[in-house]
Amino acid sequence: MDKRKIIYTGNVVDLGIETVTLPTGDSMELEVVRHPGGAAIVAIDGQQRVCMLRQFRHAAGGWLWELPAGKIDAPESPDNTAKRELREEAGLTAEHWQSLGSFLSTPGFCDERIYLYLATTLHTTDSEPHPHEVIEVHWMPFSEALDMCDRNEIEDGKTLLGLARAAGKAGIVAGQQETL
Structure with a gap:
């Protein structure tokens, strides 16, 4: 530049x-x-259910299905952002974290990089949603979330990619589902 x-x-x-x-x-x-970037979390419980948020997004024209996620607050690391957002939005903590990589959301005009994580061995805690966020927390079988992707019911890019990468880690893409 x-x-x-x-x-x-x-x-x-x-x-x-x-x-x-x-x-x-x-x-x-x-x-x-x-953009400072963000982190999104595929949180899977012991019953192979994924934590999904139904969130109102004005810019998108209504309600979307999303993973828990949020913006990196400087000088916070992406790892710490993921832990904070999982707690704030879903009221969860996790014992085990695995990186699912990162991606550029819209590189034609924006430098936003989103870091994806798989969180397992979950525990409930108090959620701390921001007052301006309108969020419903839902649990569904991981396979149902993947089916929703196929039916175009999930339109959020970070959620689509996060679920796909988690499915790849579990061998679901190859048809050999393992426990996450």
Whole structure:
């Protein structure tokens, strides 16, 4: 990046016009959203049920099925964000955590990276949802969540990818389901 002009700074993102030199040598201006990133959690209990949230999202036009997830608060690590969000949104803690990798949500204009985790050996605790979040916590068989993906009932990208990566860890993709 050669130059950045901030257009807007908000609570979650900032938008800037960045002057960049491309690998071809050409120079151009790009609109770029900078985001601190986030973490999403596939929480599986001992009965092979997954914790899913039904959450109202104004920008999406209504209710969505999602995994517990949230924004990284600096200087918090992605691991600590995942633990905090699981507690706040779902009222859960986990003894075992496994990384499911990370991904860029919309790399054409935004640098948001979301870290995915598998959480098992769960324990209930008090939830601490933010007052502006409208969330319902639901438990469903992991296989039902995968079927919902196939029926296009789950539209959230981090949830689709998190469930798919967890299914891969369990051998479900290969048709040999194991316990998560």
